[in-house]
Amino acid sequence: MNIACSESSAVKNPKVPQQFDAIVIGAGVAGLYQLHRLREMGMKVRGFETGSGVGGTWYWNRYPGARFDSQAEIYQYWFSEELYKSWQPSERFPAQPETERWLNYVADKLDLKKDIQFNTRIASAHYDEQEEVWRIATADGEQMTAQFLIACCGMLSAPIVERFPGQSSFKGELYVTGLWPKEPVDLKGKRVAVVGTGATGIQVIQTIAPDVGSMKIFVRTPQYVIPMRNPKYTRDDWAKWGSRFHELKKRVRTTFAGFDYDFDAGPWHEQTPEQRAEVLERLWNDGSLALWLASFPEMFVDEEVSEEVSKFVRAKMRERLQNREDLCDLLIPQEYGFGTHRVPLENKYLEVYLQPNVEAVDCQRAPIERVVPEGIQTADGKVHEVDVIILALGFDAGSGALTRIDFRGRDGRSLKEQWGKEIRTAMGLQVHGYPNLFTTGAPLAPSAALCNMTTCLQQQVDWITDCIAYARKNGKKVVEATKEFEDDWVRHHDETAAKTLVVKTDSWYMGSNVDGKPRRLISYIGGVGNYNSQCDELASKGYPGFAMR
Structure with a gap:
C-alpha cells in the first residue's frame, strides 16, 4: 500500500540507481502474490511498502472492530493447497489482527520479506522512452530503474483525511480510521464523535459503544445493513x-x-x-x-x-x-x-x-x-x-492510491492529470500511454470494488505475470495497451454500467465522495466470471489489444 503515514525510513543519499527487472509497489494481498510469481520466473524483483510490515489494507486499517466480510474459506490464496490447509482461521469473518498475522504467515512461508523494502514510500515513477525503463524515486530520494512496474497499491488505500476546515485546531484527540495508530487508543469514559457511517464507521461505532462515556454519531447517508x-x-x-x-x-x-x-x-x-x-x-x-x-x-x-x-x-x-x-x-x-x-x-x-x-x-x-x-x-x-x-470518511477509491504517486508515461503525460479529467483503463490492467506499467485493483475492473478481493487480485496477478512471461518468451521488451483497445473497454464498461441502477446513486462507487472526481463507476459490473473469461480469451489469442515490441 502506498499512502502517507507517520512512519518513515531513514533518509537515504541519492546514488546510482539500482536496476531491477521488475518493481512491485505494495505488500498487501496482491503485492505479496505478485512478488512471489515474478520471483518464480527468475526475475530480479523488489517490493516497496510504505508501512513497516506486510498486510496492505490489513496493516493500515487497525481501527476498533476492523474485520473483513468475505468468509475465511474464500478469502484465501489459491496457488497452494498446502498453504490453504495449514492456516487455521478462528472464525468465519476474522478480525484485523488475525488477518494481518495470516498475511505475515504467508510472507514468511514464501520468504518474501527479504525482497521487500519497508518504510519506503514511492513518490514518482517516470517512463524513460529512450532506455525503455521506468525511473522510480522514493520520498527519501532513492533512485531505481525497472523494465516492468506493477502497482499493487490497493483499491481502498488512499484515505480521505483533510475534509473539514479547522481539523488542526482541535484540542482533543483526532484519528483517521485508515491511518489508525498501532499503539492502543483508550476511549473508556470519553466523549467521542464518529463522523461517517459507511462500512468502516459502522464497525467502529458498534465496537466502541460499550466503552465510551458518550458518543455522537454524525449521519449523512443512511446505509442498508x-x-x-x-x-x-x-x-x-x-x-x-x-x-x-x-x-x-x-x-x-x-x-x-x-x-x-x-x-x-x-x-x-x-x-x-x-x-x-x-x-x-x-x-x-x-x-x-x-x-x-x-x-x-x-x-x-x-x-x-x-x-x-x-x-x-x-x-x-x-x-x-x-x-x-x-x-x-x-x-x-x-x-x-x-x-x-x-x-x-x-x-x-x-x-x-x-x-x-x-x-x-x-x-x-x-x-x-x-x-x-x-x-x-x-x-x-x-x-x-x-x-x-x-x-471514518472513506477513501479516494480505485484511483486515489495511483494518483498520489507522480506517474509519468510517454511524452511526459501525467496519470494524475489525465484521471483528473476522465478515469480510463484497459480492463484495469494497464493504461494506454504507460508502457510496462501494470495495475491491480485499479478502476474499470471488478477488483476495484465488486469482488471478493483475493479472488480478483490473484486473477489479475496471474494474468499480468503470464503476459510478461509471454512477452519475454517472444523477445519483446515492451507491453502497452493500445488506444483502440482502451477505448473499446471503456465503452463496454460504460454500456454495462448504464443498464444498472448503481450509476443513478451517489456513492463512492461513482466517485461521489471525492470533490471534483470524474463521475464513472469505478468497478466493472459485468461480473467476475465474465471478466475472467474475457481475460482468458485475450491470453489464449496472444494478447490482442496489448501491443508488444
Whole structure:
C-alpha cells in the first residue's frame, strides 16, 4: 500500500540507481502474490511498502472492530493447497489482527520479506522512452530503474483525511480510521464523535459503544445493513473446508462477485411472492453478503424489484430500531435501493442508537461546517463538544492510491492529470500511454470494488505475470495497451454500467465522495466470471489489444 503515514525510513543519499527487472509497489494481498510469481520466473524483483510490515489494507486499517466480510474459506490464496490447509482461521469473518498475522504467515512461508523494502514510500515513477525503463524515486530520494512496474497499491488505500476546515485546531484527540495508530487508543469514559457511517464507521461505532462515556454519531447517508453471522471455526470445520479446496478454487473464479455463492435462486418474475420471500429470508439469515450478491440480480436493473428487496431490508431494520420514527427516518435509506451502495455487515450496530448515551446528529439537516478547538460545529451553529474525533470518511477509491504517486508515461503525460479529467483503463490492467506499467485493483475492473478481493487480485496477478512471461518468451521488451483497445473497454464498461441502477446513486462507487472526481463507476459490473473469461480469451489469442515490441 502506498499512502502517507507517520512512519518513515531513514533518509537515504541519492546514488546510482539500482536496476531491477521488475518493481512491485505494495505488500498487501496482491503485492505479496505478485512478488512471489515474478520471483518464480527468475526475475530480479523488489517490493516497496510504505508501512513497516506486510498486510496492505490489513496493516493500515487497525481501527476498533476492523474485520473483513468475505468468509475465511474464500478469502484465501489459491496457488497452494498446502498453504490453504495449514492456516487455521478462528472464525468465519476474522478480525484485523488475525488477518494481518495470516498475511505475515504467508510472507514468511514464501520468504518474501527479504525482497521487500519497508518504510519506503514511492513518490514518482517516470517512463524513460529512450532506455525503455521506468525511473522510480522514493520520498527519501532513492533512485531505481525497472523494465516492468506493477502497482499493487490497493483499491481502498488512499484515505480521505483533510475534509473539514479547522481539523488542526482541535484540542482533543483526532484519528483517521485508515491511518489508525498501532499503539492502543483508550476511549473508556470519553466523549467521542464518529463522523461517517459507511462500512468502516459502522464497525467502529458498534465496537466502541460499550466503552465510551458518550458518543455522537454524525449521519449523512443512511446505509442498508445485514447482521453478520460469525461462528467460530474448529479444526474439524477447517478440515472440511480444506477438503473442498479445488472445488472452491474453481467456483470463485466463475461467480458474479468472486464468492462461493451466486445468483442461483432463479428469475424474480417466475417466482411467487412466497417463493421470493423464502429466498430473501434464507439469505438474510445466512448473515453474509449473499442477500446482496446471490439473491436476485434483477434488483440491480429493475426499479420495481429493487424496491421490493429494499422494503424487505427496511422492515428488518425498522424492527431492530423498535419502530422509533426519529431513528428510522435517519438510519433507514429511502432515496436509493438496496445494493446500489456497498452493503455492510454489522453486529448490533443499529442497537447502539438505542443507548441513552448515544446521539445521532442529522447531517442532512445541519451539515458539519468545521472543526473547532472544542469539537465539531454544524450549520445550525451548534458546537458539539467532545474529547475524541474519529473520522471514518472513506477513501479516494480505485484511483486515489495511483494518483498520489507522480506517474509519468510517454511524452511526459501525467496519470494524475489525465484521471483528473476522465478515469480510463484497459480492463484495469494497464493504461494506454504507460508502457510496462501494470495495475491491480485499479478502476474499470471488478477488483476495484465488486469482488471478493483475493479472488480478483490473484486473477489479475496471474494474468499480468503470464503476459510478461509471454512477452519475454517472444523477445519483446515492451507491453502497452493500445488506444483502440482502451477505448473499446471503456465503452463496454460504460454500456454495462448504464443498464444498472448503481450509476443513478451517489456513492463512492461513482466517485461521489471525492470533490471534483470524474463521475464513472469505478468497478466493472459485468461480473467476475465474465471478466475472467474475457481475460482468458485475450491470453489464449496472444494478447490482442496489448501491443508488444
